[in-house]
Amino acid sequence: MKKLGISVLISWLLAPQAFAQTLQQSDAIYKAVEEHITQELANAPSAFNDVKTAITPLDSRLRLQACEAPLQTITEFGNIKQKHLTIKVSCEAPVKWALRVPVKLQIFQHVVVASQPISRDQILTPRDVQVLKQDIAQLGDGYFQAEEELIGLSSVKSIQPGSVIKRHMVRQPLIIHRGETVKMVVSYPGFNLEAAGVAQMDGAVGDTIKVKNARSNKIIDAKVKGSGEVSI
Structure with missing residues (x-):
């Protein structure tokens, strides 16, 4: 009798309906990943309206106990503007488990x-x-x-x-070229001093270039202010 009871119990545990009730469904995991990505896109600084998501299918042999608590998700690798992401999906109860789901994005x-x-x-x-x-x-x-x-x-x-x-x-376009004569300006409160110099390199507005003082031949750093003009 005891042996018969054990056989019946094993048969029930192996029955498809028993697994359907106790195992975590893949669709729920996919949905959690999709919702996570949707939320990440909504929180992004730019509006992303044309997005295609390809979630790597889970291993068909995967056996995880059904989660009674809401599934937790976090972006573990990558960010929402990258081609490849890895989303970690985890469960807290009744049994703790976690898995990583690779995702490919097209934005x-x-x-x-x-x-x-x-x-x-x-x-x-x-x-x-x-x-x-x-x-x-x-x-x-x-x-x-x-x-x-x-x-x-x-x-x-x-x-x-x-x-x-x-x-x-x-x-920015180059407005001073090497060998060009430039006006060097030194600003003080209430007045400016000017001197002639020769650019030792090309430069755009905002660049720091080398300029040789035409009088002393001393080479100094100067910032390009405009066409033919640098500041010291």
């Missing part, structure tokens, strides 16, 4: 790209740039979203048509 936004070949040191005009939708999860930071931000800047390298233009690819 599409309008960014500025080159509309035609751009040469090094070329001053950008409206004809050189256009806005296209791109997956920014693959781009990293430093892209532009408005064409106006680039007009009048100078390229620091050649840029191919269709390439996303990033901040390290452009700079």
